[in-house]
Amino acid sequence: MTAPFVSSSTRFEVTAPPPSDGSTRARTGLLGLPHGTVETPQFMPVGTNATVKALSPDDLKDAGATIVLSNTYHLYLRPGHERIARLGGLHRFMDWDRPILTDSGGFQVVSLGDLRVVDEDGVTFRSHLDGSVHRFTPEHATAVQEALGSDVAVAFDQPVYPSSPRDVVADATSRTHRWAERSLAAHSRTDQAMFGIIQGGLDPELRAESARFIAGLSFDGICIGGLAGDETPSQRDATLDVAVAALGDDPRPRYLMGLGSPADLLEAVHRGIDLFDSVLPARVARNGQLWVPGGRVNLRNRAFLDDPDPVQEGCPCLLCRRFSRAYLAHLFRANELLAYRLATCHNLTFTLDFMARIRASIRAGTFPADMTDLRARAGRMSGGEGAEQSA
Numbered sequence: 001m002t003a004p005f006v007s008s009s010t011r012f013e014v015t016a017p018p019p020s021d022g023s024t025r026a027r028t029g030l031l032g033l034p035h036g037t038v039e040t041p042q043f044m045p046v047g048t049n050a051t052v053k054a055l056s057p058d059d060l061k062d063a064g065a066t067i068v069l070s071n072t073y074h075l076y077l078r079p080g081h082e083r084i085a086r087l088g089g090l091h092r093f094m095d096w097d098r099p100i101l102t103d104s105g106g107f108q109v110v111s112l113g114d115l116r117v118v119d120e121d122g123v124t125f126r127s128h129l130d131g132s133v134h135r136f137t138p139e140h141a142t143a144v145q146e147a148l149g150s151d152v153a154v155a156f157d158q159p160v161y162p163s164s165p166r167d168v169v170a171d172a173t174s175r176t177h178r179w180a181e182r183s184l185a186a187h188s189r190t191d192q193a194m195f196g197i198i199q200g201g202l203d204p205e206l207r208a209e210s211a212r213f214i215a216g217l218s219f220d221g222i223c224i225g226g227l228a229g230d231e232t233p234s235q236r237d238a239t240l241d242v243a244v245a246a247l248g249d250d251p252r253p254r255y256l257m258g259l260g261s262p263a264d265l266l267e268a269v270h271r272g273i274d275l276f277d278s279v280l281p282a283r284v285a286r287n288g289q290l291w292v293p294g295g296r297v298n299l300r301n302r303a304f305l306d307d308p309d310p311v312q313e314g315c316p317c318l319l320c321r322r323f324s325r326a327y328l329a330h331l332f333r334a335n336e337l338l339a340y341r342l343a344t345c346h347n348l349t350f351t352l353d354f355m356a357r358i359r360a361s362i363r364a365g366t367f368p369a370d371m372t373d374l375r376a377r378a379g380r381m382s383g384g385e386g387a388e389q390s391a
């Protein structure tokens with residue numbers, strides 16, 4: 001069994017390693033960070049603007065959240081990282097006392113910024129809010145995250161769509177490597193972890209090379225980027241297999257960025273991933289899509305207006321404990337704000353409970369045999385839904 005990984009900010013211990021028969025790479029672990037310990041595999045709800053849309057910190061805790069992600073790009077533009085630092089840091093600002101991971105802003109700069117001129121030193125982009133021109137470099141993205149004071153900062157990278165031509169992927173990947181070294185060199189907070197990002201698109205050689213390069217640097221954890229985009233599930237599976245195999249017995253946590261449907265989470269855990277984030281459960285909730293065992297129900301459907309049952313029998317969330325499908329269907333049709341809160345509470349509770357079931361199965365040593373039941377519970381919530389990224 002691999003010894004725990006320990007640094008000034010991070011302790012990661014694999015508590016149930018994958019079986020030696022090769023039937024799965026799934027594992028459980030404990031990730032210790034400055035604001036608390038996170039059981040893995042784990043899902044991180046996304047609080048883009050220092051809030052998971054429609055939820056209070058108490059709602060998040062009730063849903064079972066132990067760590068959240070917040071977006072560096074958004075907080076840098078509004079209200080500003082220096083303002084948040086003056087107000088005591090991101091934890092105090094959003095009144096969340098558990099771990100926070102901030103992304104590097106690379107994905108948002110490339111996907112949301114209008115101008116986005118990439119050069120060797122950094123990226124110049126136009127704010128999606130007011131068109132003002134800004135510039136991110138590895139050093140600046142690191143400084144912004146240090147000001148926010150997240151538990152985990154992420155190195156600045158240049159993501160590209162999985163389907164991009166090989167020369168575009170190769171160019172972005174080698175630049176990501178140079179930026180990884182610069183991000184690490186710029187990082188000075190010893191009470192904050194820094195994770196590095198593997199790129200390499202869908203090309204097995206580039207992916208393996210990137211995994212080895214990033215793993216060769218003194219990061220506290222390894223992110224797998226450039227997926228959860230326009231690739232097919234089988235392309236994603238194959239790419240994960242290459243990356244995780246290249247990491248070998250590396251003792252650090254592995255985080256697949258941007259994946260969020262229960263079916264997709266399950267397959268990625270099976271391939272050895274420990275951490276996930278996505279806006280998906282909350283976004284589809286706000287559209288009236290409620291996740292239940294085996295599939296989903298659309299509460300905008302008028303058939304539910306007379307349904308007195310809870311959305312999911314036995315679910316401990318605020319919605320299912322106290323309200324009927326009929327009530328939620330009414331709230332959506334009347335555009336009442338409470339609909340967003342209740343639906344989001346439910347989808348996050350479902351997702352985090354699903355991760356807890358996966359962990360229990362891995363700990364019991366029955367995960368490969370339980371995959372059939374877990375797949376049935378996840379339903380067919382993959383494909384287009386799963387292809388959305390945090391934004």
Ligand SMILES: [Zn+2]
Nearest residue numbers: 315317320346
């Ligand atoms: Zn519920």
